[in-house]
Amino acid sequence: MSEQKPATLRIGVDVGGTKIEAALIDELGRVLRTERIPARHGEEAVIDDIVAVAGQVCDGDFNRVASVGIGTPGQVDYVSGHVDNIVNLGVTSLDMGPLVEQRTGVPAHVENDVNAAALGAAVVLGGGTSLPGVVAFLNFGTGLAAGLVQDGVLMHGASGAAGEVGHIPVEPHRFKCPCGQYGCLETVCSGASVARLWPSANPAMPDLIRRAKKREAKAVDVLDMVVRAIGDTIQIVAQSMDPSVIILGGGMAKTGDPLVEVITAELRRRESQCRFLASLDLPSRLRLAPLNQPVGAIGAAVAA
């Protein structure tokens, strides 16, 4: 019998609405290889694709692999690995973790995609091991949610809802939210909401900021509304968790420094009215999510 090396590699798979990406990482958190394939619809296709892309990053040799971590949209039971309602992929109910485990012969672990990205961003910004202390990751994607990491471990809460700040109904315009409430933060400061409020460009946020800087009245109003909601979101997360680092992630965060500038200006304006808030110095805690690394796949691998 040939001598078998211990399985020290981990695979992370990031399931997205249009693509499925896998990363192979070593015991030091270094990314050895990444692969991506287009996402297809339906329960069977999703499992086939996860197994296929995971197989690609390890050349089909799952004996070298200690675990497969998966980050996915939908309602995730991270204990059982069951996922409900991946709307964009036509999945209503899927035993994702157990099925991937069966097909690969490797233990599988499933997290929601925001949590996986949160942990991945904390690990990449930490240089291979997670940033210490509490790290909050704000995902300004189609929706709005936060992922919370403490010393490299995801905080799920009692029901897995920790960080679901998008549906806190405090936005003064009281827009109806698909969740049924009115005035959810997500109705104003998510990627989809900004696209709705500022439909003249795609992506909307960089154009909105540019036009507001030129003092176009409508742009100034819309940006003001969006940035106030972002400011509220940051304060809610910061004052409940007191994170040392607040990472801005999701599609909207690809706006980059211009977004950080307008958020910083909003927080400084609030600090000028409140000594307590000034003492927190929240702008100094803001970081952009790394764009050049597959943080969702890395986080999924590390969480497994």
Ligand SMILES: [Zn+2]
């Ligand atoms: Zn809502």
